[in-house]
Amino acid sequence: MVAQSLKCTETESEVFTRRVSARIKEKQRADKELLVRRRVLSDQKDVGGGGRGKSVKHCYKRARADKTVNGENANVELEKTHKGFEVVAEPMNRSLEATEAGVACTFEKSDHAKVKETLRLFNKYYLHFVQEEEKRCGKAEAERKASKASKSKKRAAPEDTKSKAKRPDLKAVSKMMETNEILYYEKRIGDIPGIKVGHQFYARAEMVAVGFHSHWLNGIDYMGQNYKKGHHFLGYTMTHGNSKSHLGLPSEYMNYTFPLAVAIVLSGMYEDDLDNAEDVVYTGQGGHDLTGNKRQIQDQKMERGNLALKNCVEQCVPVRVVRGHESKSSYTGRVYTYDGLYKVVQYWAEKGISGFTVYKYRLRRLEGQPILTTNQVHFSFGRVPQSVSEIRGLVCEDITGGQESLPIPATNLVDDPPVAPIGYKYCKSIQVEKNVKLPTNATGCSCKGHCVDPKICACAMLNGSDFPYVSRDGGRLIEAKDVVFECGPKCGCGPDCVNRTSQRGLKYRLEVFRTPKKGWAVRSWDFIPSGAPVCEYTGILVRTQDLDNVSENNYIFDIDCLQTMRGLGGRERRLRDVTVSTIISSGRPDDLKSETVPEFCIDAGSTGNIARFINHSCEPNLFVQCVLSSHHDIKLARVMLFAADNIPPLQELTYDYGYALDSVYGPDGKIKQMACYCGAADCRKRLF
Template sequence: MENAKSRVRKILEEYSGNRRSSPRFAHKSREPEEEKLTTGVEDNFVKRRRKFIDVRKEAKPIPLSANNVINGLIGSNGHLDPVVTKADAHYLVVKTLRTFNKLYLHFVQEEEHRVHGISLKASNFKGQQKNSNKPNSSEKSKVDQKANLIIKRGSKRPDLKAISKMIVDGDVLYPTKVIGHLPGIDVGHHFFSRAEMVAVGLHSHWLNGIDYMGFSYGKMAEYKKLSFPLAICIVLSGMYEDDLDNSEDIIYTGQGGQDLLGNKRQVKDQKMERGNLALKNSMVHGSPVRVIRGHECPSSYCGKVYTYDGLYKVRKYWAEKGVSGFTVFKYQLRRLAGQPALTSSQVQFMKARRRLSISALPGFICEDISGGQENLPIPVTNMVDDACFPPEGYSYIKNMQLAEGLSLPPNVAGCQCQGDCINPRACACARLNGSDFPYVRRNGGRLIEAKDVVFECGPNCGCLPSCPNRVSQQGMKYRLEVFRTTNKGWGVRSWDTIPSGAPVCQYVGVLKRTEDVDDVSENNFIFEIDCLQTINGLDGREKRPGDVSFVQDMIEKKLENPEYCIDAGSMGNVARFINHSCEPNLFVQCILNCHHDIHLATIMLFAADTIPPLQELTYDYGYALNSVVGSDGEIKQMTCSCGAGNCRGRLF
């Protein structure tokens, strides 16, 4: 019987695309296949559940379902199998958060469709009232109020619906509450909503600040000597007026008695129950409590970023009259020694860095490597060695160039939408994407999930350039920086938080026939366009191709090697500096807009995860081992220096 180590390795092999056969840059999204969601399934799910699972209540240990990819890797006590490595545990956290983000974006799209539908109802209501009588100003005001009420009624929370779906499917990473650190979640890990913390099981309350083990845990043999409820985690985010935070020492205000209108004021006395009693019991037994700090973050949809700051112990507690004159419970917590240094301060450092003028950046070399071509300047910095010049030996270009003698197919007829494309049933481009739009409007446009090919609106479409189905055509939206790495040459990072599914940049260079490239093995900037392989099912990517019947002949006649490539050796954009990783935070997506020749698709890089500021951007170059052959006919090998926990060891 296979052990946990071999099972997790199988998952990792699927994730890292070890089955790829392309000899060069087979860039695929490296997410394993997940359960496909459909609108019908979600509608039934909502009708069946009707009410969000209230994780604020006492939670009983939840068994893992057969759908959970880590089934069998976590025991009934909530801990990973001891043979699973730290790198494997980190992967499982990433995988779980990607599942949450995918579900979240699905529900965001569902909400956008719902709001569009009720907006039409509101407009129809206004029209009916206008046609029936000529209303006076008072009646007109009442009509407007009712129309607005129709729009606001029944507002849904996509993040809570995503959590509910994960709980029902058994996809929460640590569904059973445990005391102490959780494998794969290190001190300094950033979460961009409370919902993400619920998804991995770090803090299972999406609203309350105190997470605790309820009385049901007292029936488990390993906890018989403990008193319950027992606190395991708190979130410190400025919700209470009496909180005091000095990093290593915390004065934490208990729960309850607060004005629910959001002004953070106490309106009645707190009681020694629930979370308050749980923190008292933690002090009595000396059990550690996880501490998470929240900071303001405009780029997060919830307005905050949460940082895991490690384990603290409750030293004492007392009751006193708070600022508003009501009794509150206070708890003094002190951080345990021997843990990694606090990283919450890095959030403030990132904010301060973004406020700096470009020329004041540490290691400043160049103000804008694009020379003003991009929407935003791309500075160059070096704090590693003495090099004081930006990268040389190439020309920066913003748009794709064509090799001599090469031309693009004529533009295809587009959709007939006016303004922005809204109705997927009426939009011809949406029908090519499986009768829905591939993007949600939130955060300027985010790709819900990786697809074989994304069909965007093009030059012959009737919609505006701002249409949300033109995401890849709207230029850079995030402030990037080219910086010197310690062992990989130049790299790229962002100053902004990049949400999962957001476009980062296009891979730009000279479009050539692959056979016309002189020596592929000596050019590290060749990107082969291989959409046909992804359509044919390589890497087990989930299939939602839509109407691609017009490319079936091309699929059947698929060439062994891609026919066209992008050469960014002598001319290219910022994408040429993005390094490889065996565990990347970006994925490659093929896009068609002007024409529908999949041999000549546009190559875009999207965020696979929510990427915090100053984290290096990487994607999987997709080489198959022993696939690069030099001009002398000998197989070439190159050591991988990505530093990922599950690095494959060789780039090719």
């Protein structure tokens, strides 16, 4: 079943939706009129853009009707009744329901999207357990210092943080097992839907979470004898009370001899392994010295995974092969790449290097699959340049002019002759229009040095009496929130406080590059872990009413925290923060001004930073998060872009602009349309 906490979140959202449904209906007429006035777009194309025109950056549109649901609501189980039993489908194999203004629509997400949602859920649990571990270690460190300061032998010894270290990745996948949120719980032969050759996992536990390899330690994953007995079935499970029964064995498995191997991991743990990419000699399991020196300490036996691989030889069953490599950029220190299906063509027993009997298996890669990507395991789309001289198509060494701590080069392999980005002024921070008055700085917290205890930190109390970030990997947001309250100018903590994570500027090497159809785009040369802040959306902070007559500026970003919270368009449904929920439900006029029109917006047309070049995607790898630090006025929140997934180097960075289809009107009052070229599996084919 889905975790109770997630169910509670959905209930709060539904209650709030009912509360404001009347206002939404009243707004729709005014919203449409506003869009007719504001979103008048010309037919002029961007030079070299291939038909798309300028990148449209207007993110929160009030007339949107395509409501999306976040990973939490996507995991809500569909229950069917059949002869007194509940038939419960696998939680991620669901049709998702989205509702706007009382109109329901149902759609089925692609396999790729299901995999992505499952990994996002895993990462959220992972970061929650990382936070628990950081709290535990912080408490132990405080006790150690207190014990040392007191110099008292009677004081109890502090907790040994190393000897009792926990594994947040294993706890995360255990949580998903408990709540029935593993994507493909039953093992299956062949490819896994939604996972293509070249897919990268950043932890063994990630493979378990999606059902790609069911054990975080064993190198061989296999279907046991219980599959022959019909105790497992790929599909539905019938439940009645606390008991479960299965619908029987699939017909395609009836004639197999079990156990059968379905996947192996090559990670260099055995001294007798031989990996020649297309041809592999794999050492069976057992008799291994688990201390890490790779040596055999006893004979292997023809049982379990060894017997499963032997049966694959005799029954011509292919196995999935994953290769693990060390990776300094990965948050676990390793990265695992799916290299496709291999046929187990031969097996034999021999005396290994250490003198003990080991079983060997020769595997040969099946033909007709995509080329191997292991040699470029860190880079799905090519090799990261090591110096400026290696950058192909370089048209500008640093578009920031030295403003950022890291230079941002621009490349163009599309235009002839190649051109650099022009028509704007780079500015790393928000510029405020003269007629906009910023609120006075908030009082802040009285912490010293670092904010440690969320129960006494005034800023943490605004986040539900907890810190929204973990300090691992330079700071990562645990999950998307309505609004993140950070420490500000009047707080007693320093710049290294974990609750200032989004204020530290760029920390990843970014590149602006030209695309054939989407104009300019952005990618990172570094691995970006999920939850990491990428950049702020900067420009000129202006009043929305001052832009009513602007028809060709496509870099306007509405600051609309209230709409963000309601989950309209491409944003997640949140509304979990007690403080902000109270503000909304209070119905105070000042707080509800942006119910109809956001009062302020960021204009990045003539002045902006790297964020103005980030394109839209229907399956983005970034998400928008409103952040309050110097003050607490939600109408003037900072707009931050965070990583929604673990992003490998050289993958384009994207976020969902949040347009509803048929929401943009031309000067003649007719609906305008723009094609979407994001290439996502679930692409809506149109930007608006």
